[in-house]
Amino acid sequence: MSKKVYPDAVTALAGLLRDDMVIMAGGFGLCGIPENLIAGIRLAGVKGLTFISNNAGVDGFGLGVLLETKAIAKMISSYVGENKLFAQQYLSGELELEFNPQGTLAERIRAGGAGIPAFFTKTGVGTLVAEGKEIREFGGEPYVMETGLVADLSIVKAHTGDTEGNLVYRKTARNFNPMMASAGKITLAEVEHLVEPGSLDPDQIHTPGIFVQRIIEGKNYEKRIEQRTTRKRA
Template sequence: MNKVYPDAKSALEGVLKDNMMIMSGGFGLCGIAEELSDAIRESGVKGLTVVSNNAGVDGIGLSRLLETRQIKKMISSYVGENKLFAQQFLAGELELEFNPQGTLAERIRAGGAGIPAFYTKTGVGTLIAEGKEVKEFDGEKYLMERGLFADLAIVHAWKGDTAGNLIYRKTARNFNPMMATAAKVTVAEVEHLVPAGELNPDHIHTPGIFVKRIIEVGTAKKRIEFRNTRPRQDRAPAAGTGVEI
């Protein structure tokens, strides 16, 4: 089975449809499947439910799908730096299912493991608990949370082979590995594609059995999500050196 495709558009051909659920890996701007996300935008599919920790920042990645109103609902844990995400939600134009970050991660992991639901103490007695089953174990109350399983997962890896095995680098190893297991079809974009057999089996994070299609995108752009600086005059010299730190 040939899993390698020449570009994002061809890799998503026959997979995309209106009103589907898509899992999108990454955290902020790290490990996001930017080329696959842009190809989804170009396809014009609408009514999407997107599972992602957040939507990055304005003008990049999933935010470009918000610009074109292709996303109907977000299942996320953080709005953060994305003004458009917040504006659409506050205006009632975008459905949002908020999750504590650990709960979101476990819902995805559970979906990939074939677990339909689980219980957690996180959120008991808060707004998160509204409409959810509460059960007592050993004198403590727990919420029932449903596992998540999508129609499509798009993930970004540092290196992959032609069999679909993936290795993520540093912070990009966040939601990507678990999302790769939790969808009917997983499409991966990788910075470096090598022949099957070249990756050290002990270094593989996502086994190729979970990946149906793969593209090579070259080295990812290293963007800064939030730049925090201070004026030069505020820097104090190190004691006894006269050297600024």
């Protein structure tokens, strides 16, 4: 078995966590959330965390479980979503929030992973998003400067991965997970299905194993989401 493979989230996270660190967490709505790794972070009891994630899951699921223990001090995200606790903590001043347009957030993460310190975009010009940021003209049009994002740790979720860390995502799980995998100083991957090297078509791999330091298998995620959705509809 590859040295990258760990038996569970707690073991995989051992020695990596500390208070006040910056963590990227993949996910888009309820898709592609590294739920077992998030549970491992909760068990570790670390505090003062800054999370870079599109949203904070929902109450009791995804990053919502870390909001319950007030482990998160700041969110860098684009969407509050259906998480009432997220909104309550922000409005009460318990949680610092840096809002980003969704495409800008994705590009900031991609830029960080590519070693690009900053870029200019028209998105947000003339709004609160641009306050305090450099504005420069290109072709007679104003653009706002946004900085790339990197993290001490990235936790991502893939549908399938091999023991060397090569990952394949499904559908909307590709929205943030792939770029986050490249933007963490250390990346941990949680996969639904763990396979042997050579099992994946090289043309279908979204994240090369060079970006992944540790990997765990966490099954039944899709089934739990389906059950949760069914209960919600009922």
